[in-house]
């Protein structure tokens with residue numbers, strides 16, 4: 001897929017579900033990883049090391065290309081995002097079911113604290 005020069009540093013729409021569900025300004029776009037693997041001739045016989053893997057852009061794109069990779073990341077949140085993004089074991093139905101249970105539990109917590117579905121966080125912030 002050809003990418004216009006003005007969009008070179010952006011995450012393309014097809015990549016947003018896996019690479020754009022959190023805010024991390026340091027990441028580079030996934031299509032660059034694919035492009036570099038292609039240009040450098042990196043393939044399934046190789047192994048890629050990303051010693052500063054951030055939220056795992058390189059790891060995910062390598063996995064999609066069938067290339068094994070290793071990532072190292074110092075920041076716990078980024079390391080967590082990377083680990084989640086390369087764990088493809090949970091199926092979509094299981095994820096949806098789990099997310100639904102988490103949302104229901106969060107709603108119950110908010111209702112218990114705020115006495116209804118008012119914006120609990122906003123009220124707390126105003127009170128501080």
Ligand SMILES: C[S@@+](CC[C@H](N)C(=O)[O-])C[C@H]1O[C@@H](n2cnc3c(N)ncnc32)[C@H](O)[C@@H]1O
Nearest residue numbers: 026027028052053054055056057073074075078
């Ligand atoms: C530019 S970001 C990497 C972004 C990543 N390529 C991506 O697209 O998500 C650099 C990362 O290196 C991590 N880092 C910095 N020093 C490090 C160190 N000594 N060991 C491991 N990770 C380190 C930072 O926490 C940061 O997440």
